[in-house]
Amino acid sequence: MSLRLFNTMSHQKEEFIPREEGKVAMYTCGPTVYNYFHVGNGRMLVVFDMIRRYLLYKGYDVTFVQNFTDIDDKIINRGNEEGMDPLKLAEKYIEEYFKDAKALNLMTASIHPKATDHIPEMIEIIKGLEESGLAYAVEGDVYFAVDKLPTYGKLSGRTLEDMQAGARVEVEERKHNPMDFALWKSAKPGEPYWESPWGKGRPGWHIECTAMSLKYLGAGFDIHGGGGDLVFPHHENEIAQSEGYLHGETFARYWMHNAFLTVNQQKMSKSLGNFFTVREILEHFPGEVIRFYLLGTHYRSPLDFDDENLRMAQKGLERLQTSIRLADEALGRQVEKPVDNAEDQKLIVAAEEAQREFESAMDDDFNSALAYASLFELGKVINAHVQAYPYNSVGLQKARTALWELADVLGIDLAHPANNAEAGNEKLDQVMDLLLEVRAIARKKKDWEMSDLIRDRLKDLGIVLEDTPQGARWTIK
Ligand code: AMP
Numbered sequence: 001m002s003l004r005l006f007n008t009m010s011h012q013k014e015e016f017i018p019r020e021e022g023k024v025a026m027y028t029c030g031p032t033v034y035n036y037f038h039v040g041n042g043r044m045l046v047v048f049d050m051i052r053r054y055l056l057y058k059g060y061d062v063t064f065v066q067n068f069t070d071i072d073d074k075i076i077n078r079g080n081e082e083g084m085d086p087l088k089l090a091e092k093y094i095e096e097y098f099k100d101a102k103a104l105n106l107m108t109a110s111i112h113p114k115a116t117d118h119i120p121e122m123i124e125i126i127k128g129l130e131e132s133g134l135a136y137a138v139e140g141d142v143y144f145a146v147d148k149l150p151t152y153g154k155l156s157g158r159t160l161e162d163m164q165a166g167a168r169v170e171v172e173e174r175k176h177n178p179m180d181f182a183l184w185k186s187a188k189p190g191e192p193y194w195e196s197p198w199g200k201g202r203p204g205w206h207i208e209c210t211a212m213s214l215k216y217l218g219a220g221f222d223i224h225g226g227g228g229d230l231v232f233p234h235h236e237n238e239i240a241q242s243e244g245y246l247h248g249e250t251f252a253r254y255w256m257h258n259a260f261l262t263v264n265q266q267k268m269s270k271s272l273g274n275f276f277t278v279r280e281i282l283e284h285f286p287g288e289v290i291r292f293y294l295l296g297t298h299y300r301s302p303l304d305f306d307d308e309n310l311r312m313a314q315k316g317l318e319r320l321q322t323s324i325r326l327a328d329e330a331l332g333r334q335v336e337k338p339v340d341n342a343e344d345q346k347l348i349v350a351a352e353e354a355q356r357e358f359e360s361a362m363d364d365d366f367n368s369a370l371a372y373a374s375l376f377e378l379g380k381v382i383n384a385h386v387q388a389y390p391y392n393s394v395g396l397q398k399a400r401t402a403l404w405e406l407a408d409v410l411g412i413d414l415a416h417p418a419n420n421a422e423a424g425n426e427k428l429d430q431v432m433d434l435l436l437e438v439r440a441i442a443r444k445k446k447d448w449e450m451s452d453l454i455r456d457r458l459k460d461l462g463i464v465l466e467d468t469p470q471g472a473r474w475t476i477k
């Protein structure tokens with residue numbers, strides 16, 4: 001079946017036809033590095049990693065470029081607050097990025113370009129825009145003239161009038177039109193700067209992605225991605241600069257945007273301060289659980305961040321891991337009584353069915369949430385089979401391999417123990433659920449003695465309870 005994906009540009013699902021047969025060129029707007037990345041950024045990173053992996057599974061040769069924004073106002077402000085050179089601060093958080101990326105099982109990009117390594121390319125493009133009359137310089141700043149480009153607004157579907165009415169744009173005398181945006185900013189005292197034809201300064205935000213995507217992928221590359229907040233103004237402005245520079249040639253062919261991860265229905269964001277870094281969550285949940293949680297909702301549906309749902313995701317992942325473990329135990333056992341051939345055949349059919357269902361979900365705009373259903377179904381068939389036939393067989397091998405490989409397409413490693421030492425021990429899980437339920441009843445009755453007794457005795461056994469607004473959580477120390 002052919003792959004269809006939702007293109008923000010056309011507002012509909014379209015068949016994916018790459019620029020060059022068998023190859024996909026993809027660019028995503030990566031993090032601005034002035035802190036550890038938060039789970040909202042994590043959602044974007046995991047979503048595009050999943051998309052990349054599925055394209056690889058479909059046999060495409062994928063070039064995946066993901067930038068680091070390592071110079072901007074927020075980085076400079078944070079550097080000033082911490083008394084640290086902003087460029088050093090950015091370096092530090094790039095290093096930290098790779099640690100969390102590993103925990104989330106994100107593949108390293110083919111290229112991870114940094115904005116500050118591409119200043120000459122940006123200057124070249126700005127010069128080109130100036131020459132074609134699409135940009136103008138004012139005292140060391142350079143702006144893009146939006147009303148010189150009739151197609152401006154085509155991605156977000158807004159006209160210049162709408163934008164001006166909707167946005168509280170400060171009237172800046174230096175701009176010809178309030179919606180004009182900066183391509184180059186003159187340096188303020190104490191800020192990092194680069195030499196340019198317009199004097200000492202630094203690039204505006206949008207121009208970096210134009211320079212880096214065109215450099216590594218060329219005009220008309222296949223997929224440009226990012227979070228939904230980037231549609232306007234970032235991607236709109238990227239298109240304007242790029243297509244202005246390319247004299248109307250298409251910049252990118254498919255625009256994909258993930259929905260937000262929210263907290264109490266509000267976008268999780270560094271500037272709002274309502275965020276949890278992946279680093280913090282890793283203290284409580286393994287990376288594969290966070291990943292499994294993030295892919296459990298279709299990438300274009302909003303996802304409200306919630307501890308309880310993370311815990312449910314953990315349980316779900318453990319169920320799949322248990323199926324693999326049970327299959328492996330059975331596969332290691334030689335036949336005592338032969339596996340019924342018809343029963344074995346059922347496993348082969350189930351494995352094929354799971355693969356078909358998985359592919360049809362993923363071919364429909366990367367519906368990883370629906371793809372999970374095929375994994376759980378196959379896991380159930382495996383569990384039922386090994387209860388009756390806990391022995392090596394061709395069918396079991398096929399089913400085990402299918403489950404393992406399909407999860408792997410989503411970057412989910414079913415070998416990882418999801419919950420420290422207790423992973424795979426379902427009985428312990430069930431006993432702990434029971435104990436926590438008893439303790440919750442005691443607490444409801446204000447029987448603190450009983451509640452503390454349970455907690456203290458568990459502690460003696462090396463099991464630590466932590467009370468959270470969503471209920472008690474336990475870990476083995
Ligand atoms: P930033 O570090 O703010 O430049 O964001 C890096 C990437 O994460 C961008 O592609 C954003 O669109 C995306 N992003 C930021 N916040 C969220 C969120 N709450 N949910 C989903 N994606 C987000």
Ligand code: ZN
Nearest residue numbers: 028029209234
């Ligand atoms: Zn970008």
